[in-house]
Amino acid sequence: MSGAGAPDFFYREAQRLGYVARSAFKLLQIQKQYKLITSGSSVLDLGCAPGAWLQVACQSLGPLNKGGVVVGIDVKKVKVPQLHCDSRAQTVCADVMNLPRNRIRALSPQRGFSVILSDMCPPVSGITTKDSALSVELGMRALEIAVGRTSLEQTEANLEDLVTGVDDDDVTGLLQRGGHLVIKLLESEDGQEFSKICKPLFRKASWLRPKATRSSSREIYLICQGLQSQAKK
Numbered sequence: 001m002s003g004a005g006a007p008d009f010f011y012r013e014a015q016r017l018g019y020v021a022r023s024a025f026k027l028l029q030i031q032k033q034y035k036l037i038t039s040g041s042s043v044l045d046l047g048c049a050p051g052a053w054l055q056v057a058c059q060s061l062g063p064l065n066k067g068g069v070v071v072g073i074d075v076k077k078v079k080v081p082q083l084h085c086d087s088r089a090q091t092v093c094a095d096v097m098n099l100p101r102n103r104i105r106a107l108s109p110q111r112g113f114s115v116i117l118s119d120m121c122p123p124v125s126g127i128t129t130k131d132s133a134l135s136v137e138l139g140m141r142a143l144e145i146a147v148g149r150t151s152l153e154q155t156e157a158n159l160e161d162l163v164t165g166v167d168d169d170d171v172t173g174l175l176q177r178g179g180h181l182v183i184k185l186l187e188s189e190d191g192q193e194f195s196k197i198c199k200p201l202f203r204k205a206s207w208l209r210p211k212a213t214r215s216s217s218r219e220i221y222l223i224c225q226g227l228q229s230q231a232k233k
């Protein structure tokens, strides 16, 4: 059974292991392959409801005495799950599209975040082009929060069609140099354009379709590793 909502292997495993959603296994696979979150990392989790990625991110921080933080943001109100999370996790209820970067910056440790995750997705309408365009808008906002407008303006791609206009005086990004960014998109030509924007900004950018992704879903993750201090020529 693989249709949306049907209880499958990952759903049952999530229940057995105390994760609030089967999506936990997507971040667990990303962690296994790329080891983005390490002891003491500072993690921003965009689109965090119901909280499964908060759980995996918090677990990945290691022991409490090693420090680290996980800040989750969602338009839905999210209670930090008790299992697998500790006092290092907190959530904020807000629309990421309208939330000024300096408000998010105020939630971060001194030097921004070492990992930014975006599992945001729009409510699916079933109209492929509309859903893809909204997904790229959310992804673009996550990228802009991470690298800032200045870095984006340095890339050669034509961003005018993709960047959404948020009235935001704070133009610098919240991702630390060397930091990592994960962005969910729906597969489309715009997604390919999107990866062309990211590639010069990071040491490496690659696509992953986690095993826990439902066969009916077009979602795919762009894993960007190692934010460069300057865009590659």
Ligand SMILES: C[S@@+](CC[C@H](N)C(=O)[O-])C[C@H]1O[C@@H](n2cnc3c(N)ncnc32)[C@H](O)[C@@H]1O
Residues within 6 Å of the ligand: 021, 023, 024, 046, 047, 048, 049, 050, 051, 052, 053, 054, 073, 074, 075, 076, 094, 095, 096, 097, 119, 120, 121, 122, 138
């Ligand atoms: C697939 S769910 C995330 C699942 C989450 N990673 C987990 O493992 O529990 C996508 C989330 O993105 C959120 N979202 C979509 N657009 C958003 C926006 N503009 N601002 C904040 N959250 C948004 C939705 O409310 C939804 O909860």
